[in-house]
Amino acid sequence: MWALKPHERERWQDNGRADPAPSRLAYRLNRLWLTPLVRSATRVGLPALVLALATGLYLKDDGRRAHLASGFEHLKRDLQERPEFMVTLMRIDGASEAVAAGIRAMLPVELPASSFRIDLETFRATIAQIDAVASVDLRIRPGGVLQVDVTERQAAILWRTAAGRLEMLDAQGHRVATLTARDARPDLAVIAGEGAEDHVQDALVLIAHARPLAPRLRGLILVGERRWDLVLDRDQRIMLPETDPIAALNHVIELDRAEDLLSRDVAVIDMRNDYRPTIRLSEAAIASLRGQTVDKTKVNGQ
Amino acid sequence: MTDLYQSQRAMRNMRQAAMQRGVIAILDVGTSKIACLVLKFDGPEPEREDGLGSLAGQSQFRVIGAATTRSRGVRFGEIHTMQETERAIRTAVQAAQKMAQVRVDHVIACFSGAHPRSYGLAGEVQLAEGQVSENDVARVLAACDVPDYGQGREVLHAHPVNFAVDHRTGFGDPRGHVGNRLAVDMHLLTVDTPAVQNLLYCIKRCDLEMAGLASSAYVSGLASLVEDEQELGAACIDMGGGATGVSIFIKKHMIFAESARLGGDHVTSDIAKGLQVPVPVAERIKTIHGGVHATGMDDREMIEIGGDSGDWEKDRRKISRTELIGIMRPRIEEILEEVRAILDVAGFDHLPSQQIVLTGGASQIPGLDGLAARILGHNVRLGRPLRVQGLPQAATGAAFSSSVGLCLFAAHPQDEWWDFEIPAERYPARSLRRAVRWFKDNW
Numbered sequence: 001m002w003a004l005k006p007h008e009r010e011r012w013q014d015n016g017r018a019d020p021a022p023s024r025l026a027y028r029l030n031r032l033w034l035t036p037l038v039r040s041a042t043r044v045g046l047p048a049l050v051l052a053l054a055t056g057l058y059l060k061d062d063g064r065r066a067h068l069a070s071g072f073e074h075l076k077r078d079l080q081e082r083p084e085f086m087v088t089l090m091r092i093d094g095a096s097e098a099v100a101a102g103i104r105a106m107l108p109v110e111l112p113a114s115s116f117r118i119d120l121e122t123f124r125a126t127i128a129q130i131d132a133v134a135s136v137d138l139r140i141r142p143g144g145v146l147q148v149d150v151t152e153r154q155a156a157i158l159w160r161t162a163a164g165r166l167e168m169l170d171a172q173g174h175r176v177a178t179l180t181a182r183d184a185r186p187d188l189a190v191i192a193g194e195g196a197e198d199h200v201q202d203a204l205v206l207i208a209h210a211r212p213l214a215p216r217l218r219g220l221i222l223v224g225e226r227r228w229d230l231v232l233d234r235d236q237r238i239m240l241p242e243t244d245p246i247a248a249l250n251h252v253i254e255l256d257r258a259e260d261l262l263s264r265d266v267a268v269i270d271m272r273n274d275y276r277p278t279i280r281l282s283e284a285a286i287a288s289l290r291g292q293t294v295d296k297t298k299v300n301g302q
Numbered sequence: 303m304t305d306l307y308q309s310q311r312a313m314r315n316m317r318q319a320a321m322q323r324g325v326i327a328i329l330d331v332g333t334s335k336i337a338c339l340v341l342k343f344d345g346p347e348p349e350r351e352d353g354l355g356s357l358a359g360q361s362q363f364r365v366i367g368a369a370t371t372r373s374r375g376v377r378f379g380e381i382h383t384m385q386e387t388e389r390a391i392r393t394a395v396q397a398a399q400k401m402a403q404v405r406v407d408h409v410i411a412c413f414s415g416a417h418p419r420s421y422g423l424a425g426e427v428q429l430a431e432g433q434v435s436e437n438d439v440a441r442v443l444a445a446c447d448v449p450d451y452g453q454g455r456e457v458l459h460a461h462p463v464n465f466a467v468d469h470r471t472g473f474g475d476p477r478g479h480v481g482n483r484l485a486v487d488m489h490l491l492t493v494d495t496p497a498v499q500n501l502l503y504c505i506k507r508c509d510l511e512m513a514g515l516a517s518s519a520y521v522s523g524l525a526s527l528v529e530d531e532q533e534l535g536a537a538c539i540d541m542g543g544g545a546t547g548v549s550i551f552i553k554k555h556m557i558f559a560e561s562a563r564l565g566g567d568h569v570t571s572d573i574a575k576g577l578q579v580p581v582p583v584a585e586r587i588k589t590i591h592g593g594v595h596a597t598g599m600d601d602r603e604m605i606e607i608g609g610d611s612g613d614w615e616k617d618r619r620k621i622s623r624t625e626l627i628g629i630m631r632p633r634i635e636e637i638l639e640e641v642r643a644i645l646d647v648a649g650f651d652h653l654p655s656q657q658i659v660l661t662g663g664a665s666q667i668p669g670l671d672g673l674a675a676r677i678l679g680h681n682v683r684l685g686r687p688l689r690v691q692g693l694p695q696a697a698t699g700a701a702f703s704s705s706v707g708l709c710l711f712a713a714h715p716q717d718e719w720w721d722f723e724i725p726a727e728r729y730p731a732r733s734l735r736r737a738v739r740w741f742k743d744n745w
Contacts, residue, residue, distance in 0.1 A: 020371070021389035022396050024507075030396055031509065034405035 080114040088112040088144040095150040099132050103148060115140050131175045152176075157200055157207075158185065160192040160219070173200035193222030193229075202245075203228065209246050212253050216262070227272070235282075236262060239270045248274060310457075310720040317513040317712070320408035325366075326513060326712055327395060327406040330705040331387070331413045331501060333376050333544025333567055334663060337697070337705045338394035340367030340402040341712060363713050364692035367402025369394050378563045379415025379518070379545035381500040388504045395508060409505060410514035410712045412521050412704055414545040416497035418458065420558045420648075421449050423488040434467060434476045434484055437743055440722040442486045451492045458498070458517055459491040460719035463555040474553075488719070489557050491517060514712065519547025519559045521707030526661040526685030526700075527551055536657035537650055538685065539641055539674075540704060541664035543567045546637055548644045550653070555716070558648045562640040566664030569633045576629040577621060579607050587626065588667075594631050595669040596624040634667065638677040645678070659685035663701035 022030065032038050059065055079085075089111060092100045106126050109117050120138045127136045127148070137149040155168035155176045168176040168185070175197075179185060191203045203220050206228055210217055213232065221229040228245055230238035240248050248271035255277075256262045261269070265285035270278040281289065320326040321343055328339040343363045371393040375386030399406060425446035429438055443462060451457075465473040467481035476484060498515065505512055523538035535552035544565045550558040569592075574584035591605050600623035609617045650656070658678050660670060665684055675682045687706035689698065697705065715721075723739075 021393040024392070027392045027396055028509065031399070031405050034399055034403065036405075 080116040083144075085115045086112050086144050087115050087118060087140060087146050090146040090148060092148040092150060095133070095148075095152060099130060099150065099152060102130055103127055103150070111146075112144070115144075118146065132177055134170075155185065155188060156204060158182070158188045158190045158219075159197050159200075160190055162194065166190070167197075169197060169200050171200065171204060173197050189217060190219035191222065192219060193225075195225040196220075196222040199225075206230070206240070206245060206249065209249055210253075212257075213262070232262065236266060237268045239268060239272050241272045241274060244274075251277070307720050310718070313512055313514050314715075314720065316408055316511050317410070317715070320513045323408070325402075325404055325406050325408075327398065327409040327510070328705055328708045328712060329391065329394070329409050329411040329505070330518065330702075330708060331376060331379075331381070331391070331411060332373055332518070332542055332704070333379055333414070333565060334373055334542070335370045335701070336373045336376075336387075336390045336394045337370045337702060338368070338391075338398040339365050339693075339697070339705055339709060340398045340404065340406055341709055342366045342402075342404075343713075363690075363709065365690060365694075365697075365709070366404070366692060367398035367400070368694050368697050369397030369401060370697070371397070373543070377415075377544055378565075379413050379542065379561065380494075380497045381413075381504060384500060384504060387500075388507050391504055391508050395510070407509075407511055408513040409510040410516070410708055411501060411505060411512065412516040412518040412708050412711075413497065413501055414518040414540065414542050414547050414561055414704070415563065416493040418491055418493050418517050418519065418547075418559050418561055419451070419455075420560065421451065421490040421492065422557075423448065423460075423490050424485065425488065426483060426485040429482055429484055432480055432482065434479045434481065436477060437723070438484055439465075439477065439486075442484045443488065443719050443722055446486065446488050448490070451490075454495050455492040456495045456498055457490055457719075458493045458515060459489070459520060459556070459559075461489045461555055461716055462719070463487050463489050463553070463557055472553075489555065491520070491556075491559050493517070514715070516708060516711050517547070517549075517559055518542070518704040518707075519549040519561055520556050521711050522547065522661055522687075522704040523549040523551050523556060523659075523707065524710050525687035525707030526659055526703045529554075531655070531657050531659065534657070535653040535655040536659055537645060538659045538661060539665070539678075541565060541637065541660060541662035542704075543663060546641060546662070546664075548641055548648075550645075550648055550650060552653060552655075558650075560644045560648065562637065562644060564633075564637045564640055566662075568637075569630050569664070569667075572633050573626065573629050577607055577619075577626075579609060583608065588630065591623055591626055592630055593623065593627050593668045594634055594673045596627045596631075600624045600627060630667070631673070634670065634673065635677065637664075638674055642677055655681075657681045657683075659683055661685040661687070661700045661703040663699075665700050 059068075090104065090107060092103055095103065106123070108123065118140070120140070124136055124138045127133055127138075127150070132152055134151045134153045136151070139147050141147045153170040153174060153176045156171040157169050158179060159167045159169050161167060166179040166182060168179055168188070170176055182190070189203070189207045191200070196203070199222060206220060207217070210230060213230070216232040218231045218233055221231060223229055227242040228240045230240065230249070232238070238249070238252050251274075252261070252269055252271060265282050265288075266279050267282040267285075268280040270280065317326070324343045326341050326343070328337075328341060330337040341363045371390055373387070374390045375381060375383030381387045395406070395409075423446040425442050425444075427438065427442045427445050464471060464487040465476040466485040467473065467476050467479045468483050470481075473479065501515075502512060519538070519540055522540040523532075527536050527538055532551045532554045535550070537548060537550045540547040540549070542565045544563070544567050546562040546565050548560050548562070549556050570581060570585045570588055573579070573588055574581045577584065577587070579587070587605060587607060593600070603623040604620045605623060605626060607619050607621060609619070611617060656679050658674070658681060660674055660682060661684070671682050671684050684700065685703065686700050687698065687703040688710065690706055690709050693706065
């Protein structure tokens with residue numbers, strides 16, 4: 001309203017132009033519009049309300065909602081099944097035939113499938129549940145290849161269960177697979193006894209130290225979940241103490257080397273008390289010992 | 303008295319509310335224009351040790367909206383036609399709001415007419431505690447004997463100008479002084495009640511709340527007198543359209559205000575009558591060619607005064623500038639004589655400083671200061687209002703000194719009577735508030 005120049009003032013009056021004053025209503029509306037709350041409500045609130053109302057009215061109908069949903073699904077599938085996202089084959093490295101077949105059987109979807117439908121994390125967890133698999137690495141390589149890198153568990157020992165089955169265990173005592181026949185893995189030693197699978201590492205140490213006896217070693221038996229018995233062929237048995245069994249074993253080996261102890265007709269070498277190693281002879285040996293002794297005394301005595 | 307006290311206090315509270323909202327409107331209801339400024343308060347700037355601040359302490363507000371409109375329905379600085387004035391106020395307020403892009407609810411207004419009349423009041427009390435407390439100040443203000451200013455008059459300003467404790471005088475703030483007797487000199491300004499009520503009604507019709515009311519003579523003095531003039535003593539002559547306000551300041555307080563019901567519009571109507579031209583044309587001729595000193599050059603300067611009567615002779619009339627000055631000068635002299643008479647009545651001669659400052663729209667006539675010096679005295683200067691932040695260039699002229707002064711008034715109002723608590727004795731005898739006050743004062 002800086003129209004204060006005289007000629008403009010003249011124009012106002014001469015032309016009889018309307019008074020520039022706003023009407024009371026216009027003035028009030030103008031003031032209302034300058035109120036911040038009203039202003040923001042009109043600028044943001046009202047359009048938002050109208051938009052929400054329109055969307056709500058449109059989606060009120062079930063058919064429209066279903067149509068929208070199916071359209072979206074279709075779009076999603078179209079996108080996911082583009083050739084760039086398809087997985088056509090699975091490649092398994094580092095697994096034996098049997099394990100690879102198992103992994104193939106575990107794949108939840110049928111190839112070719114969209115990579116969106118393969119949940120790598122779940123699939124990896126599923127594969128990791130196989131006993132023979134130590135670790136597995138999954139990724140989708142360019143070209144649509146599902147790469148499965150498997151590290152298998154190495155069987156370190158055999159375990160004769162209470163039910164009589166033979167299980168292969170790895171160095172940590174984890175089950176690898178079931179063995180149908182002992183002959184399949186003659187290189188591995190056998191352990192038995194209640195709780196033996198939890199002491200595989202001890203057993204492996206013992207076996208390593210018992211290498212001089214290896215040709216004759218048949219297995220180890222855990223007794224009372226605390227100490228080991230070494231079982232040799234000809235039903236010979238070395239009972240090791242709970243503490244420091246390796247020293248006891250070395251003692252036996254030294255004895256064998258010096259005295260040729262094990263090749264004699266000894267049933268049990270009891271090392272449980274290291275102050276007093278005890279030898280139990282077999283039945284036949286006792287019998288023959290008695291016979292011979294009688295004979296000898298006879299001969300000698302006579 | 304108490305009624306006025308309450309309404310003035312209500313206005314002060316309204317001003318406080320407006321300060322908290324940070325936006326307040328200034329409305330100068332004049333005879334020739336209505337100006338509206340929208341002020342934005344940014345909060346007080348950090349206090350400094352010496353009490354000074356940037357922009358003379360005016361930096362705490364800025365003008366964010368300004369508008370003027372031709373005034374309608376105002377004569378001699380008083381509202382004459384309510385509806386017209388209301389519409390003019392609406393126009394100005396709406397335009398200022400539009401510029402500021404913010405809604406204003408509180409307004410401080412000033413007007414120039416309504417026969418302002420000054421009274422000097424004196425009051426005296428004995429101090430009970432030997433030291434002046436805030437309560438004593440309120441008591442001494444209440445002890446002033448109010449003159450009989452007549453029916454239909456209302457107090458517009460009541461400034462405590464000077465305090466004296468025992469025989470020491472000249473205190474601005476006597477609190478804490480030790481003495482037995484506190485005296486006060488107060489300046490009271492009364493105006494006609496109907497004029498104030500008309501203005502309040504118009505503003506209320508515009509959905510605005512009053513946050514203050516001031517005399518335009520006072521606020522233009524605030525804006526156009528510089529600080530030492532206010533301190534040493536000066537008179538401010540606000541030559542408006544319909545009324546000429548005179549205010550005398552000393553020691554930073556107004557001690558006298560009065561207004562002459564003559565102004566620039568009378569000059570315009572003289573020209574219109576003398577030259578037989580419409581009033582807008584006369585206004586135009588006055589603003590472009592007007593003056594008060596004729597020289598030989600002015601005899602040769604011909605002014606086309608025009609007209610659209612269709613009569614060639616009449617529409618081609620020309621007058622010399624000397625003739626125009628011959629019409630204007632007697633009226634301006636009359637205005638200045640009137641001012642002289644007011645100053646004489648006020649006893650301006652006895653003031654130590656004889657400084658006179660001319661401001662207002664009509665003071666822009668070329669050569670006025672020379673003429674005024676002959677009639678009023680030697681120390682005459684033309685005053686323009688203080689510069690305030692954000693004021694548009696178009697509103698920095700002398701015509702806006704009362705608008706600017708009102709800004710200063712809004713930002714730093716001087717203490718008035720109603721800014722002090724009513725002493726307990728003034729409450730009605732059985733009032734609960736009286737008891738509460740008594741407790742507050744005594745514990």
